[in-house]
Every structure is written in C-alpha cells, then in structure tokens.
Amino acid sequence: MGRLISKWTALALLAILAGCVTTSGVVVPSTNYYDKKVVDLNLEVFRVPADDRPTVIVLHGSGGVDMHHRDWAKMINGWGYNAVLFDSFMPRGVRDVNGRPFDVPFLQRALDAEMVAKWVTAQPWSNKKICALGFSHGGVTVLGIDMDGYVNREIGGEHSFQCGVNYYGMPMLDMFFSKATMPIQIHVGSNDGSNDINRNKDFARKFASNTELFIYPNAEHGFDRVATNIRVKGYAGVASGGSYVIKSDPVARNQSIERVKAFFDRNLN
Numbered sequence: 001m002g003r004l005i006s007k008w009t010a011l012a013l014l015a016i017l018a019g020c021v022t023t024s025g026v027v028v029p030s031t032n033y034y035d036k037k038v039v040d041l042n043l044e045v046f047r048v049p050a051d052d053r054p055t056v057i058v059l060h061g062s063g064g065v066d067m068h069h070r071d072w073a074k075m076i077n078g079w080g081y082n083a084v085l086f087d088s089f090m091p092r093g094v095r096d097v098n099g100r101p102f103d104v105p106f107l108q109r110a111l112d113a114e115m116v117a118k119w120v121t122a123q124p125w126s127n128k129k130i131c132a133l134g135f136s137h138g139g140v141t142v143l144g145i146d147m148d149g150y151v152n153r154e155i156g157g158e159h160s161f162q163c164g165v166n167y168y169g170m171p172m173l174d175m176f177f178s179k180a181t182m183p184i185q186i187h188v189g190s191n192d193g194s195n196d197i198n199r200n201k202d203f204a205r206k207f208a209s210n211t212e213l214f215i216y217p218n219a220e221h222g223f224d225r226v227a228t229n230i231r232v233k234g235y236a237g238v239a240s241g242g243s244y245v246i247k248s249d250p251v252a253r254n255q256s257i258e259r260v261k262a263f264f265d266r267n268l269n
Helices: 002-017 067-078 106-121 137-145 150-155 197-206 250-268
Strands: 021-031 038-047 053-059 082-086 126-135 163-167 184-189 211-216 229-233 243-247
Touching: 021 106, 038 067, 038 106, 053 067, 053 106, 053 137, 053 250, 067 082, 067 126, 082 106, 106 126, 106 137, 106 150, 126 137, 126 250, 137 163, 137 184, 163 250, 184 197, 184 250, 197 211, 211 250
Parallel strands: 053 082, 053 126, 126 163, 163 184, 184 211
Antiparallel strands: 021 038, 038 082, 229 243
C-alpha cells in the first residue's frame, strides 16, 4: 500500500515539475433552464505543456470546490491530460447543497458541463476529446450528461463527452434512461451512507455494455479523499439519521485511481 501511495504522490509532483500551466479568470456563460438567467462560470484550467491533448472536466461535490478537486486536476495533468475545474454553486449564490441536492439541480450542472466542454473544444490546445469526472453531486451530474437526450434537447445538438466517471453519486431513478451514449465508470463504497448500492447495481445491469461498476468493501462516501473523517448533513430519505460519514480509505483510493487512469487511457487516446 505504501508503494501505491508513493506512486501517486510522485505523479502529482511530476505534474508540477513538468510545468503544467494553471489558468484562472476564464469565464464561460451558462443559462439556467428553470428561469433562463445567464450565470458566469469561472474556470480553473490545468494545462499540460503539449498542445492537441484530451481534457477531463472535473465536477465538484455537494460541498463545492476544494483542494481535493484541484489535487485531482493536478494528478490528471501528470497522466498527460488537461483538466478544467469550475464551481456551479457560487455563481448562483449557493455555498453548498448538503442535504438540499436540488438547490442546484443535477441536470443544470450537466448543462454547465456541456457549456464548458464547448469552450474546451474551441481552444487551440484541445484535441476535442473530453471526459467528465464527478464526485458525489458531481457524479450524479455525469450521469445527467447522458440522460436520454436531455442535453441534446436543451442545446440543440449532441453532448461533447467521450466518457464519464462517477465517484459515489447515486443514480437517480429518472436516470435509468433508454440508452447510454458514452462509457461510464462508477466507484462506490459498500458502506456509503449517502448512496444505494442496489441502485448502482441495477444501473450497471441495465447498461452493462457501457458501464463499469466497482464497489469497495467497507469504504465510506468520499473514500478517495486524503486524511478525512467527518460527518455531514445528508438528503432525507437517503442518509440514515439525516447525515453520513465522509472518510478516507487509502486502499480503495489507490485501487480506484488505477482504474480511472486506465479508463481515461482507453477512451481518450
């Protein structure tokens, strides 16, 4: 286990030493589907030194953007991919959606992701191959990108993504759409107090040709985080007692990272 941790620490350091370019101040507009208000999404762009490379768009969880997501972006740089991170909450006057997941709906965030993806495809450093990586609320958003032509109807065209990774975001019942148009990888802990393992299994069975599901024994929500053990407010009817644990699990973290990298390498190269 120590060798695995050292390996990923070394990769993150390699990304820094390789001279990845981090840019902020980029603004992409997105429109609320529910009131047609235009909001500005502020992007953090983590570029690899080379041009004509794929990009991973990172979608934060219910607590908003934090260093966990930036560390993932830097690690993705170490794999040779650009990464773009943005906050869907603050531009709408929302700090977090803990216990209130529909304050900023998943499908709204799917539209945000598509607007950012369109910006990425227009950049000279992009080869137009894009995957989404989402955590918790952002993981559900990944599924929303592919939901039965929803993005297609809103923007009048196909979505821009080649694949998506969902970390411990529970598939909503209306996301059991008629077809899946991109490969999906799902990572969830067997002890996740903010999820339903059976619903993940049902989703993976329905879309078996497109979906990889990995369940990590005894792991909690947020198992890929580092040095974390906290309890937060959950969504009524899902989180037992109204709250759930976010807790690191180094073994599950490293196993999942290996699988995510292999998934991106298959679908972006």
